[in-house]
Amino acid sequence: MSAPTFDLVILGSGPVGCALALGLARGCAQPERIALMGPDPAPRADGQAIDPRALALNHGSRQLLRHLGAWPAHAADILTVHVSQAGHLGRTLIDQAELGVPRLGCVVAYDALLDALHAAVSRSGVRRITERPARPLAGSPVTMQLAEGTLSTHVALISDGARPQGVHREYGQQAVLATIQADAPIAGRAFERFTRSGPLALLPHPAGSKLYSLVWCVPPDQAQATAQLPDEAFNQALQAAFGQRLGCLRRLGAAHTFPLSMHAGPSIQGQGVVAVGNAAQTLHPVAGQGLNLGLRDAAQLAHALQPWLAAPAADTVQPLLAQYARQRRLDRGLTLAITDTLPRVFATDNPLMRHAGGLGLAALDVLPVLRKPLARHLLQGQRL
Numbered sequence: 372m373s374a375p376t377f378d379l380v381i382l383g384s385g386p387v388g389c390a391l392a393l394g395l396a397r398g399c400a401q402p403e404r405i406a407l408m409g410p411d412p413a414p415r416a417d418g419q420a421i422d423p424r425a426l427a428l429n430h431g432s433r434q435l436l437r438h439l440g441a442w443p444a445h446a447a448d449i450l451t452v453h454v455s456q457a458g459h460l461g462r463t464l465i466d467q468a469e470l471g472v473p474r475l476g477c478v479v480a481y482d483a484l485l486d487a488l489h490a491a492v493s494r495s496g497v498r499r500i501t502e503r504p505a506r507p508l509a510g511s512p513v514t515m516q517l518a519e520g521t522l523s524t525h526v527a528l529i530s531d532g533a534r535p536q537g538v539h540r541e542y543g544q545q546a547v548l549a550t551i552q553a554d555a556p557i558a559g560r561a562f563e564r565f566t567r568s569g570p571l572a573l574l575p576h577p578a579g580s581k582l583y584s585l586v587w588c589v590p591p592d593q594a595q596a597t598a599q600l601p602d603e604a605f606n607q608a609l610q611a612a613f614g615q616r617l618g619c620l621r622r623l624g625a626a627h628t629f630p631l632s633m634h635a636g637p638s639i640q641g642q643g644v645v646a647v648g649n650a651a652q653t654l655h656p657v658a659g660q661g662l663n664l665g666l667r668d669a670a671q672l673a674h675a676l677q678p679w680l681a682a683p684a685a686d687t688v689q690p691l692l693a694q695y696a697r698q699r700r701l702d703r704g705l706t707l708a709i710t711d712t713l714p715r716v717f718a719t720d721n722p723l724m725r726h727a728g729g730l731g732l733a734a735l736d737v738l739p740v741l742r743k744p745l746a747r748h749l750l751q752g753q754r755l
Contacts, residue, residue: 386407394673509641535636555618
């Protein structure tokens with residue numbers, strides 16, 4: 372049998388795929404034996420409107436991306452997170468000083484992060500294949516059909532964002548995304564507000580000190596109607612849902628919507644095939660954990676495969692992949708549980724559950740023994 376074309380092929384050139392490629396290439400004697408498959412970022416014209424897509428990266432993700440040389444030039448620090456429930460008195464404040472870190476995390480523009488990651492990949496020696504990924508055929512070697520022939524590899528790492536098959540939940544919500552200007556911004560403070568229709572988050576925006584990135588979760592019919600509201604009507608609806616903590620709120624540019632659901636499947640997809648990031652789990656955006664969990668997948672998988680890269684062979688890699696999957700179970704399970712439970716508890720029609728949610732927030736506020744473990748998990752996840 373002829374030698375595989377590559378030792379590793381990463382299927383998907385988004386943030387998790389790029390971070391995985393960079394992690395694998397560090398300390399690898401032959402980074403050209405690693406391929407990253409997927410399109411380059413689309414070109415963007417100068418002077419375009421502010422893009423509402425912004426990503427909340429926690430402290431652990433920021434450290435990882437800086438270590439990989441892929442941190443974007445502009446980011447907005449998150450120093451505190453204010454969590455509240457509409458119509459109830461319970462609230463809590465998570466503060467970086469209590470956790471002993473310089474910041475809880477940062478907000479970066481999606482486009483800026485992807486540009487920084489692709490620039491780092493271009494310097495890494497990893498082979499780029501700009502064709503869209505094909506589904507791999509598990510085996511020894513793993514094969515996949517491309518437009519101009521068959522590609523083979525010892526290991527295929529799927530990070531293309533395709534929905535995993537397994538556990539699935541629809542939340543009956545869509546997220547409305549927009550960029551918001553506030554008259555009375557609070558430096559470094561992010562907000563997570565639980566309403567009857569779903570969570571509403573306002574995050575400091577890297578494009579300006581008065582700007583916030585809005586993620587507003589509402590029922591699908593309401594999402595489309597809300598996104599299409601004229602500016603004044605949109606601003607009034609947002610103000611009513613959020614309150615006066617940041618003064619007058621105004622939308623800048625258009626609003627966008629996307630559906631929300633949870634999908635989770637096994638990490639191991641067959642012999643030599645592993646899924647990471649959104650290909651392994653897609654989460655509700657509450658608490659902004661999706662990309663952070665995917666970056667932890669990438670970091671731990673790159674670490675697990677570093678010894679193997681010194682002497683790649685099909686018969687020695689599968690035990691390492693199985694060990695990686697076992698090590699990721701706790702972090703994946705806890706993060707899935709948190710992000711699946713929170714939006715359902717606070718958006719329920721059951722008044723007892725709503726009151727219990729408010730009491731829970733009050734308990735978190737006055738009992739550090741409850742607040743700090745949750746905050747630390749959101750800060751960096753469970754790392755083994």
